[in-house]
Amino acid sequence: MNDGQQEDIQALTRGRPVAIVGAGLVGAGWAVVYARAGLQVQVFDANPEITARVLPLIQGQLEGLQRHGLLREAPADVLARIRTVGTLAEAVQGVAYVQESVLERIDVKRPLMLELDALLGPDVVVGSSTSGIPGSAFALGLSISPRVLIVHPVNPPYLVPVVELVPSPETAPATVAFADALMQAVGQTVVHVKKEVEGFVLNRLQAVLLREAWALVQEGVASCEDIDKTVRDGLGWRWSFMGPFETIDLNAPGGVADYAVRLGPLYQRVAASREHEAPWDAALIGEVESQRRLLLSEAELEARRAWRDERLMALAAARHGG
């Protein structure tokens, strides 16, 4: 967070707070992002049990960040900017922006949009964290529709910077511009998804890689662990600092066009060699699960997630100089 970003935030929000609606893992993560950036955060969840857990959850996340040198203030100072409230109306009172992270269900998101339509002033932007439901499915035909878009994070958003912005056909360009500026001001990396394709970009890339990985297991070509090695000790090295287009642009003498001509036919054959007629069946899921459970028991999952978060924080610290 540099001085330029601080000024940007104040200019963008005119000193107003941000509302977090939906206080599960994703909402809590967003609260950290905004509070760490200096914003006041008002948090609401329809489930009071979730609300009761969110501040201790956030405190733990902040302490982890501090341990890795990723927090410039004391956790208590950041936490002091976050308060929970008992109603949606209180949560959105006087805010510049609403981050919605409720259940991934149209029959939950649509009613919420109707409520926000009634509550919000004419200059409040609403970002939905949804990964699977396009704005067109729940945010059209309302007075707020021009000010609603998808603002889809990677979990946890306070560590992994990519955010996908996905406007609906009714989203105004100024709304996208606002969300872009806000995301950059709070330290995220913005990706513009210009059409409402299922899975947006990141999850589509993950989807196709996983479909191929699972097919290789099904065919007996390689074990789950060996496939994992090709990524964590191979592909993942380059992809940790270069995207796929830059990677291939550097991997042929004449750049990406040269690469595409040389490797294009092979890649087309590989992709065409698969049918994708059905989701992974029970037998294959059982096979993958049994291979994974030999490496990591179900009882160890929780600890391994904590290990993963420590590794992510170390990565973030290395990237941002701690």
Next chain:
Amino acid sequence: MNDGQQEDIQALTRGRPVAIVGAGLVGAGWAVVYARAGLQVQVFDANPEITARVLPLIQGQLEGLQRHGLLREAPADVLARIRTVGTLAEAVQGVAYVQESVLERIDVKRPLMLELDALLGPDVVVGSSTSGIPGSAFALGLSISPRVLIVHPVNPPYLVPVVELVPSPETAPATVAFADALMQAVGQTVVHVKKEVEGFVLNRLQAVLLREAWALVQEGVASCEDIDKTVRDGLGWRWSFMGPFETIDLNAPGGVADYAVRLGPLYQRVAASREHEAPWDAALIGEVESQRRLLLSEAELEARRAWRDERLMALAAARHGG
């Protein structure tokens, strides 16, 4: 390189050298791997111009490794174990193992196999670096066939540890066991590819991700750079220390089986939404190239490759403690 690995190498090779046949970038990289591990290396290329360049090339690579704390000896000491020779016969004289990295052409590899068949003793293993030609296409029906397999590296092998072992139907299990042991003794990470599928594992994963990435550009969903961001600032973070199976095993409460049930249908729909009937056409290649050239001119490619290698070395140093 620890003492255990040193012993393993001596036991495996019985003090005999390794032959490098084909001294381009890949062969030179392999020479570094073997010499750094303490082995004597004999290098041959049918093209004397290539041969003339290889030791200076290797010296530069060794100096880079030293700069990043990845070399436990002086470059000169490692280089002293590598010598170039003028004939194939000299290169394979008395060796334990041959690493073949000649042109990716059956009409080059097959004649070479015939020559090796005549030259090699009964206990010499041959590993081919090929990424695109299975052993079945050039290594069958010879007396050496049981001792030939694919030993496919990631470029550069002295930095990125993954090696894919791909036996042909005639490869003996003892050959695979030898190659596995040798690779581990020289510090590589072994992946067993149990069927001769095109692209093996790593390049198949890269292939399908690239096919989706290019389709997203073609559809106008996102720019090359934004797609790259989703990987280098998103997916690539997790994939730099966890493979795709471990990643998803940790991303649902009940582990991978839980994840597969929740996300499987979406991923099947995403993968099924694409046709793969043709390689990328000229118009699309032109579009991707023009986007890339706006970010990086052709004149800057070389320098960017050097930057990439510095970043890879820094990654390797961080992994292996320098």
